[in-house]
Amino acid sequence: MTSTESLIDRRQLSYIAAQAADARLNVELETEGMTLNIGPQHPATHGTLRIIARLDGEQVVWAEPSCGYMHRGYEKLTEVRTYPQVTALVNRIDWLGSFANEVPFILAAEKLMEIEAPPRAQWIRTILFELSRIANVSLFLGDLGVQLGAITPVFMAFRDREYVLNLIEGATGGRFHPNFDRIGGLKDDLPAGFIDETRVVMKKLRNFCDEMENLLFGNEIFQSRTRGIGVIPKDVAMQYGLSGANLRASGVDWDLRRDQSLPMAWNKVDWKVWTHPDGDSFARCWVRLQEVRESTRIVDQLLDNIPSGPVMAKVPRIIKVPEGEAWVSTENPLGEMGYYVVSKGDLGPFRTKIRSASFNNISIVPWVLKGVYVPDIITILASLYFILGDIDR
Amino acid sequence: MSTDSVAALPGDSVRERIVDDLRSSIGDALLDSLVKPNDDVWVRVRTDAWRQTALALRSLGFDYFCFLSAIDWMPSPFGKGEDDPTAPPPERDDTIKQGYAGGSTRLQVLARLVHPTLHVGVNVKCDVPDDKPVIESWIPVFAGANWHERETHEMFGIGFAGHPDLRNIYLPSDFEGHPLRKDFPLLARIVKPWPGIVDVEPLPGGSDDEEGDAE
Numbered sequence: 001m002t003s004t005e006s007l008i009d010r011r012q013l014s015y016i017a018a019q020a021a022d023a024r025l026n027v028e029l030e031t032e033g034m035t036l037n038i039g040p041q042h043p044a045t046h047g048t049l050r051i052i053a054r055l056d057g058e059q060v061v062w063a064e065p066s067c068g069y070m071h072r073g074y075e076k077l078t079e080v081r082t083y084p085q086v087t088a089l090v091n092r093i094d095w096l097g098s099f100a101n102e103v104p105f106i107l108a109a110e111k112l113m114e115i116e117a118p119p120r121a122q123w124i125r126t127i128l129f130e131l132s133r134i135a136n137v138s139l140f141l142g143d144l145g146v147q148l149g150a151i152t153p154v155f156m157a158f159r160d161r162e163y164v165l166n167l168i169e170g171a172t173g174g175r176f177h178p179n180f181d182r183i184g185g186l187k188d189d190l191p192a193g194f195i196d197e198t199r200v201v202m203k204k205l206r207n208f209c210d211e212m213e214n215l216l217f218g219n220e221i222f223q224s225r226t227r228g229i230g231v232i233p234k235d236v237a238m239q240y241g242l243s244g245a246n247l248r249a250s251g252v253d254w255d256l257r258r259d260q261s262l263p264m265a266w267n268k269v270d271w272k273v274w275t276h277p278d279g280d281s282f283a284r285c286w287v288r289l290q291e292v293r294e295s296t297r298i299v300d301q302l303l304d305n306i307p308s309g310p311v312m313a314k315v316p317r318i319i320k321v322p323e324g325e326a327w328v329s330t331e332n333p334l335g336e337m338g339y340y341v342v343s344k345g346d347l348g349p350f351r352t353k354i355r356s357a358s359f360n361n362i363s364i365v366p367w368v369l370k371g372v373y374v375p376d377i378i379t380i381l382a383s384l385y386f387i388l389g390d391i392d393r
Numbered sequence: 394m395s396t397d398s399v400a401a402l403p404g405d406s407v408r409e410r411i412v413d414d415l416r417s418s419i420g421d422a423l424l425d426s427l428v429k430p431n432d433d434v435w436v437r438v439r440t441d442a443w444r445q446t447a448l449a450l451r452s453l454g455f456d457y458f459c460f461l462s463a464i465d466w467m468p469s470p471f472g473k474g475e476d477d478p479t480a481p482p483p484e485r486d487d488t489i490k491q492g493y494a495g496g497s498t499r500l501q502v503l504a505r506l507v508h509p510t511l512h513v514g515v516n517v518k519c520d521v522p523d524d525k526p527v528i529e530s531w532i533p534v535f536a537g538a539n540w541h542e543r544e545t546h547e548m549f550g551i552g553f554a555g556h557p558d559l560r561n562i563y564l565p566s567d568f569e570g571h572p573l574r575k576d577f578p579l580l581a582r583i584v585k586p587w588p589g590i591v592d593v594e595p596l597p598g599g600s601d602d603e604e605g606d607a608e
Contacts (some may be wrong), residue, residue, distance in 0.1 A: 015557060068563035075548075076572055080473045080579055111432075238509065240537035241458040252509065259512040261431075325493050327433055327505065327516065329459075340503070340516075342464060342492055348473065353503070355460040363540040392563065 014366060018054050018062035033061065038377065040069050049362075049388055053369065053377065060377065063369035065362055070392040078352040083109050083183060083319050086349070090339075091177040093356055094390040097136035097333040099128045099168065102181040105352075107262060108328040108341045109183050112321045116263045121185035121311040126265040127198070127302050128171060128180070129330075130295040134205055135164040136333035137292050140385050141212050144285055147382040148225055153216055160208040163201040170194060183319055185312035195303050202296040209293045217286060226282035230368050230380035233279060240367070241360035244335025245291060246384060248275045249283035256331035264330075269301040281383035288385070320347060334358055334390055358390035405430045407513055411453070412436060415515075418449040425494045437494040437518040443502070444529040446517055451534055455506040455515060461531065461541035463502050463521070463549040466491050469575040474582025496520050500549060502528060504538075527552035548573035 039050035048069035054062040074093065078086050090105050091098040103125060110116060117125065142157020165175045170191050172178035180187050216222050232242070237250040247254060255273040257266040274290040276283035323345040329338025335357025342351040361384055368384075369377060408428045415436060416423045422442030427435040438446045466489045476482060489499055498520040507514040521528055530553040531538035542553040543562040550571035553559065561568065570577050 068561075071563040073572060076579055079469065080475075080582060235456070236536070238457050239535045241460070241535075254509055254512075325435070325516075327514070336459070338459070340460075340462070340505075344468075344490075351464050353460065353462045353464075355505075359540065360458075360460070360537060363537055367536070 014062055014370070036374070040066075049386070049391065051365070051369075051377070051381075053374075055374065058373050060369050060372050060374070063366055063377070065365050067362075067391050070388050072389075072393065074393045075352055075354055078349050080348065082347045083321055083349065086352070087181055088177070088179050090354070091179055092389055093354065093393055094136070094332065094334055094337070094358070094387045095176055096139060096387060097132035098174075098176055099172070099178045099180065100132040100136075100330065100332045101337060102179070103129055103264075104328045104330045104332075104337055105339045105341070106181045106183055107264075107330070108326045108339045109319075109321055110263070111326045111328060112324050112341065112343050113183065113315075113319075114322075115184055115313055115315065117185045118310050118313055119307040120189075120309045121313075122263055123265045123302055123306045124171075124186055124190060124311060125181065127299055127306075128168065128178070129264070130299050130302075131164050131168055131198075133295050133333040134292055134299075135161050135168065137288050137295075138164070138205065138208060140288060141216070141285070141292070144382050145216055145222075147378050148222060150216070150219075150222075153212060156208060156211060156215075160205060163204055167194070167198055167201055170197070182312065182315075184315035185310070189311050195306070198299060198303060202300050205296050206293060209289060209296075212289060217282075217289065223282065225376075225379050226285060226383065227278075227280060229281045229376050230372065230383065231278070231280045232364065232368055236364070236367065237279070240364040242335070242364060243357050243360060244331065244333070245287040246284055246335060246361050248273065249287045250279040251275055251277045256329060256336060262328070262330065265302055266298065268305075269298055271298050271301075281379050284383040284385070318347070320345065321349075329355065332357060334385065334387060335361055337390075354393050356390045356393055358386035358388075359393070362386050362391050407511060408434045411508075411513065411515060414453050415446070415449060418453070419445055422446070427493045433514060433516060435494040435516045435518065437496060437501075437520070440520055440522065440528055443519050444531060444534060446519075447504075447506075447531050447534040450506050450515060450517070453508075454511070455508050457507040457509050458531075458535040458537045459505040459507050459514065461502070461504040461538050461545060463500055463545050463551055463573075464492070465500055465549060465573065465575045466496070467499050467575045471578050471582070474579050494518055498523055500526055500551060502545070502551065504531070504541075521551055526550060527554055529553070530555040532556060547571065550574065 034055045036053045036055055040048040050066040052064050052066060053060045074089050077089055086105060087102045090101045093101045138157050138161050142154035145153030168178060169175045171194055172180035232250050234250045234252055237247050253273060253275050258273055271294050274287050276287050321343040323343055325342050327338060327340045329336050337357055338355040340353035341349050344350040368380060372380065405428065411434055412426045412428060419442055422439040423436060424439060425437045468485060468487055472485060500521040502519045502521055504517045505514050519528060530542055540562060542556050543559055545551050546553060546559045547561040547564050548571055
């Protein structure tokens with residue numbers, strides 16, 4: 001409690017500290033503080049995030065991300081769309097794991113309509129969800145190397161992600177924006193040969209994880225640049241609402257796939273939630289690597305016992321969602337992605353609050369960057385892992 | 394209380410105990426509550442007890458801050474932006490009707506806190522006075538509320554007393570209006586009627602009257 005409050009005090013004093021730093025530097029050391037602008041086009045920012053950092057020598061005194069370069073107003077747009085149309089919008093929030101964005105919205109609508117997708121649809125949803133995670137996080141692992149100056153991992157990541165994207169394209173018709181989830185089930189069944197092909201790809205992805213572990217995580221430079229850097233303690237992570245691997249890397253054993261009962265197939269298979277006690281950049285990267293491995297295991301097991309039957313429940317042709325409010329969130333590749341849907345019994349939502357993972361994950365940046373050295377800004381941002389569309393929505 | 398009408402199912406006792414604990418902690422500042430079995434909890438608290446509620450819930454173990462936002466309950470005067478701009482505007486029902494856990498004002502703040510070991514969340518609502526839309530900031534309790542309050546401030550025009558820096562987070566600093574309020578028009582639908590006139594060139598020799606008349 002006391003530690004929490006002192007942390008808050010520090011956060012509140014950041015603006016005063018920035019001013020004071022300037023004054024102190026000018027008076028005592030007779031040097032000027034420097035303001036460093038990172039972005040909006042810096043390759044380390046996964047899009048157009050801009051970070052303004054006030055420096056004292058090589059140390060960051062104050063840092064603030066400047067968002068909004070990609071704000072598309074999806075919450076407003078959902079209010080003029082029908083429920084089936086919304087999935088086309090939310091596909092574009094986290095564009096590397098698009099299918100995973102559709103699922104919580106569809107689940108929220110299904111919860112309000114009190115219908116449930118047939119078992120086969122739940123299975124396929126879970127498989128595609130995990131494939132999105134693998135595609136998303138494997139790119140993260142490659143990108144991580146680039147940001148530390150190692151080029152090779154990104155080529156390997158793009159090579160192996162392609163196999164997963166081909167699977168997603170084969171099943172849904174879209175590599176990046178599947179728009180495949182429907183209220184009550186899925187647009188279509190799996191194509192012929194999908195199961196065998198997926199098994200082969202999962203084996204390749206496990207090899208990719210091993211390669212990455214040897215190439216990157218065992219590398220001395222990588223370790224020295226990430227271990228002990230950007231430490232986020234458990235209580236700070238909780239009050240900033242960090243989620244996903246960022247939260248688990250701070251030692252919180254929390255995974256929404258395991259800890260809530262959704263009409264999905266995660267609780268039908270055997271898998272493990274990985275956590276790490278350190279809370280530093282290395283822990284965040286390591287947890288993600290383990291999660292890709294775990295996802296390949298989940299997909300393999302789901303393929304073994306995929307039930308037969310229809311992939312679509314009986315739903316009316318024109319979908320009207322009864323009046324009510326519903327909150328559904330899932331463990332997306334980036335963290336907790338949730339939709340608070342308010343329905344007035346209309347064809348479209350009355351209000352949708354989109355709780356995206358990266359918005360919370362990035363709101364900790366001013367806190368975590370305080371006092372770090374300039375080169376560490378890049379590794380910390382890389383390890384927090386955000387997608388710009390997921391911040392700005 | 395709406396909780397009485399719901400049949401008891403396994404899992405409910407956890408959620409009902411949360412409401413009882415919160416009531417014993419903040420007393421009559423808890424105005425209304427709704428427990429949906431095996432689903433979720435909604436509570437509505439008095440405006441002046443907004444921060445007190447956060448403190449009470451945190452001491453009950455709800456120390457995961459999920460999100461903070463607001464809801465504008467006024468029906469949109471523009472409908473879905475599908476009106477014919479040449480016809481007179483249609484009659485619309487403009488009665489304000491709040492959702493779960495009731496309420497009496499047009500704007501309501503909505504936040505969600507989660508218990509990390511019980512894995513149960515609480516949706517906390519609070520009325521925001523129409524004449525002076527300002528409530529207490531949650532930053533002293535949850536530092537992560539900072540950005541969410543900035544977003545709510547620019548999107549709904551709700552002030553947060555005690556927030557150190559309510560700058561816009563997405564919009565330009567000279568932006569006028571609050572886009573997520575229902576009386577803020579979605580300009581894309583105003584300047585071009587939905588579903589949009591198809592602006593293709595007419596085929597040479599064909600009759601070009603029908604096209605552009607989508608549905």
